[in-house]
Amino acid sequence: MASPRRTLHSEIRRALRLLGVAQERVIDVHFPAHGVIGLLINKLYEQDLRTLLKTAKVKTNDEFNPISESTIGDTKWRENSVVERTTYAKLLYQGHILAICLRMPTSHLGFAILRYFNNLEESDHHYIGDAYLAKFEEKHPKPARHPRPMLVSK
Numbered sequence: 001m002a003s004p005r006r007t008l009h010s011e012i013r014r015a016l017r018l019l020g021v022a023q024e025r026v027i028d029v030h031f032p033a034h035g036v037i038g039l040l041i042n043k044l045y046e047q048d049l050r051t052l053l054k055t056a057k058v059k060t061n062d063e064f065n066p067i068s069e070s071t072i073g074d075t076k077w078r079e080n081s082v083v084e085r086t087t088y089a090k091l092l093y094q095g096h097i098l099a100i101c102l103r104m105p106t107s108h109l110g111f112a113i114l115r116y117f118n119n120l121e122e123s124d125h126h127y128i129g130d131a132y133l134a135k136f137e138e139k140h141p142k143p144a145r146h147p148r149p150m151l152v153s154k
Helices: 009-019 043-055 082-102 107-118 130-139
Strands: 026-033 036-041
Touching (some): 009 026, 082 107, 107 130
Antiparallel strands (some): 026 036
């Protein structure tokens, strides 16, 4: 979705609510580049959301690539090569997804989201590398499991 100005998360949520979008299905609202609104949703809800947005005549950008060098708005990167800017854009995107997952109300939800992106093909521009799973586990270590002793009746 596009946004011509700086928009608050609450404004986007309010607009989605007015369109009839189930708020519990929108995991996160984020702004991956200037003028772009990204929605993190469950894959199973994608078609329903697309239908709602199409009915409301909201244009979606299916061609948006979050790791494209054109997503970098910082002017200090303007002089760098396309490869350097693309690498930086990928690091920004992956770090942003990690930050979203670290903010999840429950750590298992954040880990499930990262695992989904990690299981994509490496050529997919939404792919998240193993290093980000390790960073997540470092911040949210799994609780130690203490096996219960087996009770044996005689």
